[in-house]
Amino acid sequence: MNLHSLTAHALLDLIKSGKASAKEAYEDVLGRIKAVDPKVKAYVHLSHQTPDFKGGMPIPIAIKDNLCTKGEEITCASRILKGFKSPYDAGVIERIKNSGGTILGIVNMDEFAFGSSCETSCYGPTFNPWDLKCVPGGSSGGSAAAVAADEAMWALGSDTGGSIRQPASFCGIVGLKPTYGRVSRYGLIAFASSLDQIGPLTKDVRDCALMMNIISGYDERDSTSVNEPVPDYTKALVNDVRGLKIGIPKEAFVEGLDPEVRRATEDALELLKKLGAVIKEVSLPHTPYAVATYYIVATAEASSNLARFDGVRYGLRVTPKSVRKNALVDMYEETRSQGFGDEAKRRIMLGTYSLSSGYYDAYYLRGQKVRTLIKNDLDQVFKDCDVILTPTSPTVSFKVGEKISDPLSMYLSDIYTIPANLAGIPAISVPCGFAKNGLPIGLQLMGKAFDEEMLLRISYTYEQNTPWHTQKPKL
């Protein structure tokens, strides 16, 4: 039986009715990985730990390479963490295991989540299942490609500036970045602590709600985790948007927006209007500064978060043969020079610079102030809107190698997704069509803090009235 192409909820139905077993499903997906992963290259490694198939939700899952999973080598796709076997489970991994989730393996990403194409990985790129010459997006490119290629029923990713939503959009699946504090970050190897959030990449909106039920909730080990009650997110799956107010920021439809993406977004808007939603034009005047603000704040935090990778305790250590300055400094320099890739070095340098004495006020502090302005813009709009709708990314996926040497154009890939991270609000990407070249297009909805239910409701309604999520890449 072909189980790997099912959604998680469809598989659960089969298991409940006795028509399939958890073990069968797990093995079927492993078979699919063996068949197509040589082409897609989503996995960094498969787990050597066999699950016991005893839990209530034995869904085969792929884990991003930055989520600490006990006994697995977790590297953030970086040479510097090669050999680091996590001695503990992240909060989300505990929750997944407690629900019965069956971990298939660890999937690829941009090094330390620095990138939007999965090309900065030390393992080499992952390829987009819809076109193997193209990138899957990033940084959770391995998670998105694995789900799109039926190499996992669903996957965990992390999103700092769009790293769940943009690859979900590039791979034609659903990706949700929850409200900051909704999901514990304990065990997520930090990129930018004030922006990072773990979330689901799934085949449809119902699966997204199901996984949110598993991973959401307070964790006393994460001081930024919020002690708010967790609703049953599947209750939000109502096929009805009548009277809901959808804000369309006029700043979103700007130069650089691919006409096909623009058209798909406008079509989606038309459909939602037809289904009874109220469309309102709104303004987010500070969003043009979002990307710049993001690259100040995120790199500053990253420069500090990555300081612990120094060759002293775990991962890579390179000891130079001859002493240049002193043995310790030489070891630091050589380890970090060889351990980090170009994009990681670029961001560490940017962040170090903006935190330096004499520059702090002009960069980091100013960045945080603009961040507040962007958040205020969004708060203002949410006084009168239930959600804000934009494209997820200004373009569809691009060719491997096309943008890797042009970091600025790569950074613009996240122009629509970054504001949600800066403001800490939830945002989802759902498939909304295909470009002429067959590549998927994604639609982004941003919501009020802790109102993931509204995002799920509108996404679900949209999904129920469109065919996009039912289409599969040919591999």
Add this chain to the structure above:
Amino acid sequence: MSVFETVIGLEVHLQLNTKTKIFCSCANQYGCAPNTNVCPVCLGLPGTLPVLNNQALLSAIKVGLALNAEINPFIKFDRKNYYYPDLPKGYQISQFDFPVAKKGYLKIKSSGQEKHIGITRAHLEEDAGKLVHDNSGSCSLADFNRTGTPLIEIVTEPDLRSPQEAYDYLHTLKLTLQYLGVSDCDMEKGSLRCDANVSIRPAGQTTLGTKTELKNMNSFRAVKTALEYEVRRHEQVITAGGKIIQETLLWDDEKAQTRTMRSKEQAHDYRYFPDPDLVPFTIDYKIIDGVRAELPELPQAKFLRFLSQFGLTEYDANILVADNSMADFFEAALKEYPHAKKIANWLGGPVLMELNNRKLSINELKISPKGLVELIAKVEDGLVSNLVGKEVLTLMLDEGKSADTVIKEKGLAQVSDDGALLGIIDEIIAQNAAVVEQVKAGKTNGIGFLVGQAMKKSGGRANPKKLNELITQRISGA
């Protein structure tokens, strides 16, 4: 030659004695096998996050209040970024612009003068690990047990005017901190560490001279000696027309000199920024007031009370107040036996001597306030002499037995029985005929001599009063 004024400011790092570390639940314990009090959080493993230990915050507030400082209800932590192998995250979590406490002072007494030493700030931070350097020089080993020990850094204003004043400040500070019970303040174990900033300037000048920072002093004595050395060096350099270079110096206790650790140019840029893993929060004033209400009586207040309430001399009060547990012991003893002066004499004399000999604190001695009082009462009642009383004390401490038991077991009770004493007296009188004659001739001070001889003969056990009586009777009656 102009006269210089010395200007000193001190930074004291104090390890708080909370049960667990500041950002994880590992035991906060000294002296364990290397790397046994560690977990993914304090090891800074990828993905781990800090969670503030509330007790550490309360202790810091306590210290702030005892230093008469303003408590900042807005609690925020910052990252101090630098690389060192004993610092697993590559940054230390500290407080930069919002210390728990600021603008306080500590009252000290130095060279008979009372003085307020300004406290600039006191902030919370985490301690680093410890490196052990291999003798062969081929490697260094890291022990992360200490990593994450809660520290409070107490920074003074440049208010200290001499190494002696610095020394006196440290003593008063340590005593105050011990009273608070927030730390064992043991410099040998590193639970209290002190860095000093020192500069000199021509007397009368208001601007500060160029300072140097001194590190690596392992005792209060070393702080004083290092400062004396450095002040002399400043004076020599400036008198010779030279300039002091702003730098950090290490004190070498064996060679009794300072050496350069790093110059101003080599100073780190710590790139402080708010730690995004610890959300800033505001503490309720009720919590601060609660800590204030539970502040113990501090040494200076206790000293004054001991003078007025119990009529002790300054000398006695000082001895008792110099150790919080000694003062508590005193008051507990006083409840059993209302003779302050007598208890103070015993505590400041024989008991203190035993403490020093045994290198123990009073709480570690095998004697309770009640036990001590029983002994004092026996001496006062003449059951044992003062001298034997001290011997009984030693035995009580050795064996953990009551005064009664010791006296009975060792047969140390004073002999007052006429029959037993007369035998000794007759012997003494027979041996000292010349003295007896002198006494008879009116030189009564010879009696004291005879009593002393008889006392010796009795092994210190004879009741001296009784001896006196009986000797006088014997001589006059003979």
